[in-house]
Amino acid sequence: xxxxxxxxxxxxxxxxxxxxxxxxxxxxxxxxxxxxxxxxxxxxxxxxxxxxxxxxxxxxxxxxxxxxxxxxxxxxxxxxxxxxxxxxxxxxxxxxxxxxxxxxxxxxxxxxxxxxxxxxxxxxxxxxxxxxxxxxxxxxxxxxxxxxxxxxxxxxxxxxxxxxxxxxxxxxxxxxxxxxxxxxxxxxxxxxxxxxxxxxxxxxxxxxxxxxxxxx
Amino acid sequence: xxxxxxxxxxxxxxxxxxxxxxxxxxxxxxxxxxxxxxxxxxxxxxxxxxxxxxxxxxxxxxxxxxxxxxxxxxxxxxxxxxxxxxxxxxxxxxxxxxxxxxxxxxxxxxxxxxxxxxxxxxxxxxxxxxxxxxxxxxxxxxxxxxxxxxxxxxxxxxxxxxxxxxxxxxxxxxxxxxxxxxxxxxxxxxxxxxxxxxxxxxxxxxxxxxxxxxxxxxx
Amino acid sequence: xxxxxxxxxxxxxxxxxxxxxxxxxxxxxxxxxxxxxxxxxxxxxxxxxxxxxxxxxxxxxxxxxxxxxxxxxxxxxxxxxxxxxxxxxxxxxxxxxxxxxxxxxxxxxxxxxxxxxxxxxxxxxxxxxxxxxxxxxxxxxxxxxxxxxxxxxxxxxxxxxxxxxxxxxxxxxxxxxxxxx
Numbered sequence: 322x323x324x325x326x327x328x329x330x331x332x333x334x335x336x337x338x339x340x341x342x343x344x345x346x347x348x349x350x351x352x353x354x355x356x357x358x359x360x361x362x363x364x365x366x367x368x369x370x371x372x373x374x375x376x377x378x379x380x381x382x383x384x385x386x387x388x389x390x391x392x393x394x395x396x397x398x399x400x401x402x403x404x405x406x407x408x409x410x411x412x413x414x415x416x417x418x419x420x421x422x423x424x425x426x427x428x429x430x431x432x433x434x435x436x437x438x439x440x441x442x443x444x445x446x447x448x449x450x451x452x453x454x455x456x457x458x459x460x461x462x463x464x465x466x467x468x469x470x471x472x473x474x475x476x477x478x479x480x481x482x483x484x485x486x487x488x489x490x491x492x493x494x495x496x497x498x499x500x501x502x503x504x505x506x507x508x509x510x511x512x513x514x515x516x517x518x519x520x521x522x523x524x525x526x527x528x529x530x531x532x533x534x535x536x537x
Numbered sequence: 538x539x540x541x542x543x544x545x546x547x548x549x550x551x552x553x554x555x556x557x558x559x560x561x562x563x564x565x566x567x568x569x570x571x572x573x574x575x576x577x578x579x580x581x582x583x584x585x586x587x588x589x590x591x592x593x594x595x596x597x598x599x600x601x602x603x604x605x606x607x608x609x610x611x612x613x614x615x616x617x618x619x620x621x622x623x624x625x626x627x628x629x630x631x632x633x634x635x636x637x638x639x640x641x642x643x644x645x646x647x648x649x650x651x652x653x654x655x656x657x658x659x660x661x662x663x664x665x666x667x668x669x670x671x672x673x674x675x676x677x678x679x680x681x682x683x684x685x686x687x688x689x690x691x692x693x694x695x696x697x698x699x700x701x702x703x704x705x706x707x708x709x710x711x712x713x714x715x716x717x718x719x720x721x722x723x724x725x726x727x728x729x730x731x732x733x734x735x736x737x738x739x740x741x742x743x744x745x746x747x748x749x750x751x752x753x754x755x756x
Numbered sequence: 757x758x759x760x761x762x763x764x765x766x767x768x769x770x771x772x773x774x775x776x777x778x779x780x781x782x783x784x785x786x787x788x789x790x791x792x793x794x795x796x797x798x799x800x801x802x803x804x805x806x807x808x809x810x811x812x813x814x815x816x817x818x819x820x821x822x823x824x825x826x827x828x829x830x831x832x833x834x835x836x837x838x839x840x841x842x843x844x845x846x847x848x849x850x851x852x853x854x855x856x857x858x859x860x861x862x863x864x865x866x867x868x869x870x871x872x873x874x875x876x877x878x879x880x881x882x883x884x885x886x887x888x889x890x891x892x893x894x895x896x897x898x899x900x901x902x903x904x905x906x907x908x909x910x911x912x913x914x915x916x917x918x919x920x921x922x923x924x925x926x927x928x929x930x931x932x933x934x935x936x937x
Contacts, residue, residue, distance in 0.1 A: 323785065324769075324803065331765045338762065355677045362682040368782070383780050386822050390783060390806065397805055399685055400695075400765060402677050407760045410672065414638075459672045466664050470634075473657045476590050477626050486620040489613060522620060694809065697759045 323394040326354045327401030334408040343412050346453040354398050361395050413460050417467050418480055420529050482525055491521045492536040499532040558585055562625050568755040569632040573701040573741050578655040593619050637662050642689050642698045703742040711735045713752045767857040768805040773826040775799050804861055825865055836874050843878040844885050847906030855908035890918035
């Protein structure tokens with residue numbers, strides 16, 4: 322029945338809300354639901370055709386009801402589609418705020434597929450990304466928008482931690498090689514498994530990105 | 538007169554401008570986090586604070602490298618304080634962005650509320666809506682019949698425009714003597730008297746006017 | 757209720773038994789037959805979002821209602837009696853994932869005064885039980901597994917919130933006692 326596929330999308334969205342990472346975009350269902358809307362709209366046009374623009378619901382209650390059902394189904398599908406996309410958009414925005422590099426993630430997932438035997442070159446554009454092309458575009462544009470807004474508040478670091486600060490300096494352990502960073506006390510080279518006592522503000526980003534682990 | 542009164546007097550009169558700003562910022566941050574709707578942007582307060590933060594950062598930068606233990610210790614205090622203020626400003630701005638994202642169309646189309654945003658917030662809101670609109674269009678809406686492409690349709694059972702729930706509960710405290718001190722709960726016959734020092738948990742709509750006038754603080 | 761709210765949309769998808777009072781052309785797909793009419797007297801289960809609009813559609817200008825609504829099985833007298841007997845032994849989730857929201861919407865459509873009391877009484881009793889489980893620092897009490905599995909979506913949220921706030925309070929208290937930072 323009409324609306325069933327839309328519901329499937331919303332059930333996907335419900336699951337997505339409790340997952341740490343975005344599952345693959347359901348392009349097939351999105352396409353089918355969109356087609357359903359177009360079919361319904363064509364039906365409406367066909368139903369109305371014999372009336373030549375003089376349709377009076379009071380004279381044709383049964384037809385009016387049929388039209389109402391068509392309209393409700395279209396609206397329902399629209400709502401399901403929007404809610405599904407919105408949940409994903411919010412997850413994408415969340416990633417932009419938390420600083421995890423989306424494109425990096427996309428690449429990582431592509432590489433994983435590539436490891437299955439294909440060469441490095443063929444990983445490019447293999448479609449392993451869980452984002453739709455439109456979503457990748459959105460991620461880029463929202464990233465730019467966020468950077469522009471952040472730029473108004475350079476001294477604050479708007480995407481910094483929302484945990485109230487306790488200690489100026491903290492102990493961290495390096496989980497992944499992160500190269501050299503500049504601090505006001507000079508440069509530090511972050512090699513895996515080493516430990517440092519550093520200013521929290523200098524390494525917050527690296528903690529969020531999973532390079533460093535904060536120790537108690 | 539006992540010690541509390543003396544302390545109170547101290548609090549009221551002798552608080553330095555800078556400290557008062559920090560107190561105001563803390564209060565604005567709490568209010569923004571608890572109020573269902575977005576509150577007026579604290580333009581002057583934020584300007585003063587950002588100027589101070591800039592000065593302090595400069596001071597830290599010029600003093601770093603000074604090996605005198607006394608200055609060094611001062612620097613650590615200074616930086617700790619800086620981190621705390623930056624955290625408050627960040628929290629304040631992020632709480633606002635959260636509401637701006639959630640109620641974007643409502644804010645944009647309600648002139649009295651739209652005026653509560655700072656110019657950068659308003660331009661962020663507009664660009665964000667624009668991005669969402671083109672993303673939805675590109676993903677599926679462009680294949681929809683024309684009349685179904687709107688994102689601000691209020692007809693058809695449920696409005697697409699999300700509005701803040703002004704009847705949401707808030708904790709609040711009366712901080713000033715109020716002349717016309719009767720608060721009414723909208724939609725009911727209930728009313729209650731507001732006396733300085735009172736603490737209530739009540740629908741936001743009942744105290745909204747007092748909050749906006751600064752007579753009641755959200756806590 | 758928010759347009760984009762996933763739980764609101766899922767609530768809307770729950771089914772209600774309906775009977776068509778008039779014959780409608782071309783709506784056969786509602787009972788799984790495409791391209792034929794739906795006859796007067798046909799019984800069919802419709803999702804709330806559709807049933808609600810058709811059930812109150814005098815707005816169409818028709819003399820009689822298009823459909824009449826019945827209580828969904830999840831709210832039928834048999835279930836009501838079970839809830840009256842012991843609300844904590846009923847698996848609400850298997851009846852309807854958004855059980856209370858469904859009840860709320862149905863009560864907006866049908867006069868069922870007793871159901872109002874039964875549902876609020878059920879919610880209160882179960883909420884107390886949920887709080888007991890959520891506040892237990894050892895995690896879920898072993899006997900509670902069955903009960904917790906049968907929570908509806910609202911109750912799950914309640915459990916989650918209660919559990920997390922209890923955890924946060926314990927963290928806060930132990931933080932204060934283990935040296936003032």
